[in-house]
Amino acid sequence: MRNPPIHTISRDAVKAWRITAGLYESISWLLTIAGFVLYVVIDFPLWIVLIALGVTLVSTYFVVYLLPKLRWKRWRYEVFDQEIYIQHGILVVSRTIIPMIRVQHVETKQGPILKKFDLASVSISTAATTHEIPALSNEDASDLRDRISALARVDEDDV
Incomplete structure (x- = not known):
């Protein structure tokens, strides 16, 4: 088997990817906030809003904080x-x-x-x-x- 490539991409890629991921994740946060507004205004089921909040929190952690660093480590x-x-x-x-x-x-x-x-x-x-x-x-x-x-x-x- 061939040795892995030796050159890496810039360390600043992690920052750029985190900003991009944060922009995409802001859509999830806007939908979650909209769910809370619906809960207050029209008595939307709270359990759905809480599940959306949990999914958005976990998604934000993985997509914004964890994945960019892992991507950078693997790019050669x-x-x-x-x-x-x-x-x-x-x-x-x-x-x-x-x-x-x-x-x-x-x-x-x-x-x-x-x-x-x-x-x-x-x-x-x-x-x-x-x-x-x-x-x-x-x-x-x-x-x-x-x-x-x-x-x-x-x-x-x-x-």
């Missing part, structure tokens, strides 16, 4: 001359090898949350799929994009 990547090796996953660990000859284009992406932490993601497209290495520092993302692009071009020229 490595770029070789002939392939890109990506490993990620929490319960199911996915190991992907992308042959350099199959790479069609490489781009960096940066949304507002990643921009706040000076991070960017590298997106690697082949004919069939798109793979992403998330939350690298801007400098690392640009360097990686340029390196993969150069290696993919070299492979094309050799064919």
Whole structure:
């Protein structure tokens, strides 16, 4: 079996993922608050509201606090001359090898949350799929994009 990739993504990925998860979890909190309002206004069953509160609390803990750190610990990547090796996953660990000859284009992406932490993601497209290495520092993302692009071009020229 092959050794796991050695490069990790930025530690600030945890913060960015927590903010993103918090924004999604705010929908659950708004629905839970709406349940309390319904309980007060129209005598909505309290047990349903309390179950919603419990589910929202547990969900917030896992999605906002636990999962981003576990995701960060599992994310690894490595770029070789002939392939890109990506490993990620929490319960199911996915190991992907992308042959350099199959790479069609490489781009960096940066949304507002990643921009706040000076991070960017590298997106690697082949004919069939798109793979992403998330939350690298801007400098690392640009360097990686340029390196993969150069290696993919070299492979094309050799064919």
